[in-house]
Amino acid sequence: ERERLARLRHTPAVTLDGEAIELLANIEQPADAAAAVQAGAMGVGLFRSEFLFMGRGGKLPGEDEQYRAYCAALEGMQGLPLTIRTVDVGADKPLDKAFKDDHLNPALGLRAIRWSLADPAMFRTQLRAVLRAARHGPVKLLFPMLAHVHEIEQTLAQVDLARAELDARGVPYGAVQLGAMIEVPAAALTVDTFLRYFDFLSIGTNDLIQYTLAIDRADETVAHLYDPLHPAVLRLVADVIAAGHAHGKSVSLCGETAGDVAMTRLLLGLGLRSFSMHPAQILAVKQEVLRADTRRLAPWAQQVLTGEAVATLPAT
Numbered sequence: 001e002r003e004r005l006a007r008l009r010h011t012p013a014v015t016l017d018g019e020a021i022e023l024l025a026n027i028e029q030p031a032d033a034a035a036a037v038q039a040g041a042m043g044v045g046l047f048r049s050e051f052l053f054m055g056r057g058g059k060l061p062g063e064d065e066q067y068r069a070y071c072a073a074l075e076g077m078q079g080l081p082l083t084i085r086t087v088d089v090g091a092d093k094p095l096d097k098a099f100k101d102d103h104l105n106p107a108l109g110l111r112a113i114r115w116s117l118a119d120p121a122m123f124r125t126q127l128r129a130v131l132r133a134a135r136h137g138p139v140k141l142l143f144p145m146l147a148h149v150h151e152i153e154q155t156l157a158q159v160d161l162a163r164a165e166l167d168a169r170g171v172p173y174g175a176v177q178l179g180a181m182i183e184v185p186a187a188a189l190t191v192d193t194f195l196r197y198f199d200f201l202s203i204g205t206n207d208l209i210q211y212t213l214a215i216d217r218a219d220e221t222v223a224h225l226y227d228p229l230h231p232a233v234l235r236l237v238a239d240v241i242a243a244g245h246a247h248g249k250s251v252s253l254c255g256e257t258a259g260d261v262a263m264t265r266l267l268l269g270l271g272l273r274s275f276s277m278h279p280a281q282i283l284a285v286k287q288e289v290l291r292a293d294t295r296r297l298a299p300w301a302q303q304v305l306t307g308e309a310v311a312t313l314p315a316t
C-alpha cells in the first residue's frame with residue numbers, strides 16, 4: 001500500500017471531474033518543511049510557530065532567532081508557499097510544561113491571538129521576523145483564534161506598526177498575504193467581516209468543533225462526544241467555504257479532519273478545494289481526491305448537512 005501511494009507523489013491532485021485540489025502540510029519545526037515537500041505537499045498551510053516558543057522555560061525567541069527559523073523553513077520549501085501562523089499558546093499548548101495554567105477555563109482564556117495582543121511588543125517581534133523572512137520566498141501570515149472585529153483591527157494595526165518599525169530601522173522586508181483562522185463559531189458566523197479584512201481563510205476544525213459543541217478537545221472523558229460530523233459543525237464549515245469562494249478568496253482547512261481520508265469526499269462535496277494536514281497523510285488524501293467526482297458529491301454533501309443522508313458513502 002505504501003509503495004502504491006508513493007507512486008502518486010508526482011500525480012497532480014485533480015478530481016475525476018477536473019477540479020484541482022491543493023494539498024498542503026501542517027508543520028511544527030523549520031526542518032519539517034523540506035520533509036513536507038518531499039512527502040508531496042504543494043506548500044505549507046500551517047506552520048505552528050508556537051513550537052519555536054514552547055519548552056524554553058518561558059524565555060521567548062528574539063527577532064533574529066525567529067527570522068533565521070522562518071528563513072530555514074522557507075529554504076526547505078523550494079519556492080512553494082509557507083503559511084506561518086503567529087503563536088498559538090495556551091490551553092492544550094502551554095508555553096512551558098512546568099507552568100501550570102490555573103485559570104478556570106484555559107481554552108476560553110488568554111490563548112492564541114489574545115496572548116499576542118496582550119503583549120504587543122512581543123507580538124511585533126514575531127511580525128517583524130516574518131516580514132523580513134518574506135523577502136526570501138512566498139510567505140502567508142495567519143492569525144489564530146480571532147473572534148471579534150476589534151481583534152482583527154488591533155492585529156492589522158500591529159502589522160502596520162511592525163512594517164513602520166522596520167522602515168525606521170532601514171531593514172528590508174517582503175510582501176505577505178494576510179489570513180485568519182476560522183476556529184471560533186463567532187468567526188464562522190461573521191465570516192463576511194473577516195473577508196473584508198483578509199486575503200485568505202483557514203478553517204481550524206480542531207477548535208471549531210471544540211467551541212461549537214462545548215467539548216474540551218483534550219478531555220478524554222468527553223472524547224466520544226467530539227463529533228466532526230455534527231450538522232452544526234458541517235454547517236459552519238460549509239458556510240465559510242461558500243462565503244470565501246463567493247468573494248474569490250481561498251479557503252483552506254487545517255484541522256485534523258483535513259487529513260482524515262474518511263472525511264475527504266464530504267469536504268470536497270462541501271466545496272473545499274484546499275486541505276492542510278500532517279505530511280504523512282498527503283498521498284492517502286490524494287488517492288481519495290483522484291477517485292472523487294465533486295459534481296456527484298455536492299448534492300450528497302448537502303443532504304448530509306441537513307441530516308437527510310448519512311456521511312458514509314463508499315462508492316463515487
Ligand code: PEP
Pocket residue numbers: 046048088183203204205206207208254255256
Ligand atoms: C485547529 O484548531 O483546527 C488548528 C489547526 O489549530 P491547532 O490544532 O493548532 O489549535
Ligand code: MG
Pocket residue numbers: 144183204206207
Ligand atoms: Mg486551533
